[in-house]
Amino acid sequence: MRNETPERDQIAALRAQLATLEGPGGGRVRTTSETGVEFSPFSSDFQGLHDLYADSVADAVAVNAFGLGLALRTAAGRPIVWGLHDQMANEAGLPHGPGLQEMGVDPTGLLLVRVRDMKxxxxxxxxxxxxxxxxxxxxxxxxxxxxxxxxxxRRLALAAEAGGGALFLARAGAVPAPSAAETRWAIRAVASRPLEAGAPGHPSFLATLLRRRSGGGETKIWPMEWDRDHRSFRPPAPLSGGLVPLAAHRTAPAPGGRAGDRAGDSGPRRVA
Incomplete structure (x- = not known):
C-alpha cells in the first residue's frame, strides 16, 4: 500500500484499517520475560522495542530484511505493520513482492505505510x-x-509494553545511540551458501548483539540464515572446502566507527 496523502491523513487511514483487523478474541498473548537466562535470536520471543542498525549503508537492505524476519517470526501469522520512511525507500529500494513471498511473507498480512516525516x-x-x-x-x-x-x-517502548507487542526499528546511515530498546543490534549481510545446482542460497546475516537491557552486557555475534519454510532464523550449515564458519556466541570486538565507511557500498537495491 502506498499512500500519497499528507501524513495526518495517512495516520487516519492507518487507524481505519487497523480497526477493520480488530475483533473479539484478537488480543496479544504475553510471553514470559527471559531476564537471567541465555539469550539467543533463534529461541527468544521478542517483546518491546528493539533497535536494528545497518553495519554500513551497504547493509540497508539486510537490516530491513532482518527486521522483517523478526517481525514475521514474532507475528505468528497475525498482520504486520511496516512503516517505511521515504528516504529509506529511495536509498535502499522499495519492497519487492516476489522477494517478500520468497521470505514467506503473505502480502495480504502486510500493511505497508510510506511516510516522508520521521514524526x-x-x-x-x-x-x-x-x-x-x-x-x-x-x-x-x-x-x-x-x-x-x-x-x-521511551514512548515506543511504553506503547509496546502497554500493548504486549513488539516493534523493530531498523535504521541505516545512523550511529547506534542510547535508547529505551530492550536490545540493540548491528546487522551485516554475508554471502549465502549456494544450494544444489548453484541455486541462490538462503538470505544470510551476521547479527551482533550490542546491548541487552535486561542483563548480560557482553557483546555477542551470531551468523544466521533465514529459513523460509519455518519462517525463522537458524545457524548456517557447515561450509565445505576447509572454511570454518564464525562460531555462534563468539565475543565480538568493540563496535567501530560510523556506519557507511566500509568499501564496496552499493546503490539502491530492492528490499527482501
Missing part, C-alpha cells in the same frame, strides 16, 4: 502497537534525526 513514522508505530490485532511492527528509517530521540524511544 509521522513514529506515530505509525505507536498507533500500530495500540491495536491488539497487529502481530508485530517494523519501522524503517534512514539517517540521523532529532525526532528519533531517547524520549521518542
Amino acid at each position: 509521522a513514522l513514529l506515530a505509525v508505530g505507536e498507533d500500530a502497537l495500540r491495536s491488539p490485532a497487529v502481530g508485530a511492527v517494523l519501522l524503517s528509517a534512514w539517517g540521523e534525526a532529532k525526532a528519533l530521540s531517547l524520549t521518542a524511544s
